[in-house]
Amino acid sequence: MSDTDTLTVLHRLSDLLKQRRTADPEKSYVARLYSRGTAKIAQKVGEEAVELAIAAVQGDRDDIRGEAADLLFHLMVLLEDADLGLDDVAAELAARENLSGLEEKRRRTP
Numbered sequence: 001m002s003d004t005d006t007l008t009v010l011h012r013l014s015d016l017l018k019q020r021r022t023a024d025p026e027k028s029y030v031a032r033l034y035s036r037g038t039a040k041i042a043q044k045v046g047e048e049a050v051e052l053a054i055a056a057v058q059g060d061r062d063d064i065r066g067e068a069a070d071l072l073f074h075l076m077v078l079l080e081d082a083d084l085g086l087d088d089v090a091a092e093l094a095a096r097e098n099l100s101g102l103e104e105k106r107r108r109t110p
Ligand SMILES: N=c1c2ncn([C@@H]3O[C@H](COP(=O)(O)OP(=O)(O)OP(=O)(O)O)[C@@H](O)[C@H]3O)c2ncn1[C@@H]1O[C@H](COP(=O)(O)O)[C@@H](O)[C@H]1O
Pocket: 013, 016, 020, 027, 028, 029, 030, 031, 069, 070, 073
């Protein structure tokens, strides 16, 4: 696998986000986010999601790519802050395989 392979990049970032838990907030953006707390991290995820949504509507693919990276990065910080990782999310998605979203909604709605 190459250094830019999708899963390799995500795992490398995931490992870095773990290491940053004990880093100096003066020297690391991620450590600063952790030190500002869960509400601040959640706020950043919300902001980045809105920025991505706006980029999607405007339709500039470079902007969409950049904003999607910002959102994914901050989402991974949020997961690490919650003691969760991409593996947990992948397991959730795997459990949903073979069940259509429409069928899931039908089962949920009385
Ligand atoms: N992928 C990213 C990444 N993407 C975006 N960002 C930062 O996210 C910030 C978002 O910009 P904003 O203006 O919204 O942030 P802000 O001004 O601090 O926000 P407010 O506090 O004012 O709300 C910018 O500072 C970006 O540089 C990232 N910072 C770090 N990483 C990765 O995380 C690693 C560890 O980073 P450090 O912890 O800083 O060493 C890096 O090596 C990168 O791999």
